[in-house]
Amino acid sequence: MFTDFSKPQRQSAAGIIINGAYIVQKFVRAMFIPLALFIVKSNNAALLYAALGLAGILVVSLIYAYFYYLKFTFYLDPKKQEFVIDKGVFGRKHLNIPVEKIQQVNINQGFLQKLIGVYSLQIDTAGTESKEVNIKAINGEIAYALKEHLLTGNNVTELPTEANLAHDVDEKVQETPIVKIGASTLLKVGLTSNYGQSIALLIGFGYAVFHNIKELLKAFDNDRGQLEEFFKSGITLISIGILFTGIIIILLATNVIRTFIKYFDFQLSKHQKSLLISSGLFAKKNTLLHPSRVQITTYSQNYFQKKIGLFNMTLKQAHAGHQPSENEMKSNNMEVPGCNADEKEEILKMVLKQLPEQGRTFSPNFRFLNLPLFFTVVVPLMVYAFIYNLTPEIRPFYGLAVMYVVLVTLMIYISYTKHRIVVSEDFIIKQSGIWDISQEIIEPHKIQSISTSQYPWHRKLDIGHVTLHTAAGDIRFLYGNYTEIKTLVNWWLYKVESTEKDWM
Amino acid sequence: MISFTNETIDLDQLPKYEATMLTKPHPKYWTLMVINISVFLIILGIGLAALLLLNDDAGLNWLIWIALYLIFAVFLFIVYRASFKRRGFALREKDVLYKSGVIAETTTIVPLNRIQHVALNEGVLSRVFKLGTLQIYTAGGNSGQISIAGIPIEQAKIMKEALVQRLVVQSENE
DSSP, X not given: OOOOOSSOBOOOTTHHHHHHHHHHHHHHHHHHHHHHHHHHHOOHHHHHHHHHHHHHHHHHHHHHHHHHHHHOEEEEETTTTEEEEEEOSSSOEEEEEEGGGEEEEEEEOOHHHHHHTOEEEEEEETTSOTTTTEEEEEOHHHHHHHHHHHHXXXXXXXXXXXXXXXXXXXXXXXXXXXXXXXXXXXXXXXXXXOHHHHHHHHHHHHHHHHHHHHHHHHHTTOOSSHHHHHHHHHOSHHHHHHHHHHHHHHHXXXXXXXXXXXXXXXXXEEETTEEEEEEOSSSOEXXXXXXXXEEEEEEEEOHHHHHHTOEEEEEEEOOOSSSOOHHHHHHHEEEEEEEOHHHHHHHHHHHHSSOOOOOEEEOOOGGGGHHHHIIIIIHHHHHHHXXXXXXXXXXXXXXXXXXXXXXXXXXXXXXHHHXXXXXXXXXXXXXXXXXXXXXXEEOGGGEEEEEEEEOGGGTTTTEEEEXXXXXXXXXXXXXXXXXXXXXXXXXXXXXXXXXXXOOO | OTTOOOXXXXXXXXXXXXXXXXXXXXXXXXXXXXXXXHHHHHHHHHHHHHHHHHOHHHHHTHHHHHHHHXXXXXXXXXXHHHHHHHOEEEEOSSEEEEEEOSSSEEEEEEEGGGEEXXXXXXXXXXXXXXXXXXXXXXXXXXXXXXXXXXXXXXHHHHHHHHHHHHHHHHHHHO
């Protein structure tokens, strides 16, 4: 069959239908609510016009799809080893993707595509919008041949999928794990970390319960505010104390349970050059991780964890796609929930090949405090003062306002004292946090690009910010000495541009 | 091993990104921006006119509304003018620089060996003015990428070709 991709070629002709359908689908999705309202509310004559209008849209979409089909070509440039796409009816877009940058080629078949018998082909290069390189209708044979070409044409052999490998590993190798987390450590982890997530979970849960009981009472036409009454009558000083303790106990219990479900029997072991991580109470999850793919290595500790010598580690991998969803981000991150100092160093050595040495520390200017203080303390205080004058009811709560101001100011101040970067020959360590103090470690050659920025009113003061963009997220250092930052940036640029080391 | 040297690097001797001469966007790009802002303002103006004519309350205060509209329009022009003035790009031997920003001035530097791919965009209006937008993608996600608007199309094509060539050369070296 055709395995010659060096000449520009179009999609499968069925692409016209697929593309037309996509446009209609997009339109209907955007207009869904107005359309539904219109259909429900209007009379027959209007409905007829609406149907005609829709038919018109369909025809226009098909015509557009036809031109889109005519103008959409792709080919593989054998000399430059690039995959080239030309597209666009009104505005033209030319895309060149060097073959060696291609990470993954996905072939999918949606419902409509199944009906017509075509496939869609998406090309993932770390860091680009996968939608950009999406051939929506392509003949199956061509698709697979193209995939083969793109992935093997330049000695890029397809990596075995994580699941496969993990499966193999499970059967063959049972090496002694580097980190093995027992029940007692998990208990400690559960008691000391991730409060934020559990609080959010509990608030959501509590609200849902409250709301549902209300709905139930309403349904029986019985809602006379009993629930609110119950809560009001229950609030005395003692009951608040009990409630508070109760909430803390529930919070800790949730935390421990969550930790156990997720990290039960956690093991991290070395398998050839990769790290194999397995954990889980109900569903055992195996993940294989190549150290060179780790972009940011983070470890963190809060006050309690410091007392018992426990670290929380996260290995962040490169994510594909320009706006990864929350889930994608999480699945790309490998967490080691609890390890001691030795285990932490062992993992660091494995991922970074050496322990980060000490370097020069850079701290922010005190103006770091200004904006957060203004927006989270001064503005709310002004709003409170304004309402204070208007409504006498809120006056007794001034104590809360004072508490808020003290607490938030303290938090901002702590975040200021903890915010710093340590720069050494081979590493950049960014420290930040208020309660959980985290250290993010990156190697200069993992930097993708660098941004520096400065507000006009900081020019005289020589204060500026720098952001290091990596494939696993940004590292920012704010309100530093701009001259120093510029020197650092030039130095990092030199490191990135003079090195042969790849970031992945 | 013959050419291997390992001398101490003097940080002050490194090329300074901040001292690079930047190329401004083409003056025609300002015209294009003005057209874009005007179209937006006209649409907004029509909306406002409809509101003033149909809503009696708003109609009574028409002077305030129109004053707000005018202030907004002037503000928009000033902001865009400032952002236009600030923009600049440079293609260095080993990286691409782009400076932009409305309030804060941001300079983004993308090393050539970190470029994933390059796209050249021509909008409908830009085609009339023969301008193009060069988009440079890295693996660093949205924030670390640069998109340089208002380059004369011929120059943009040459730049794109140069960047793409560099990508290929680099991959062959590996």
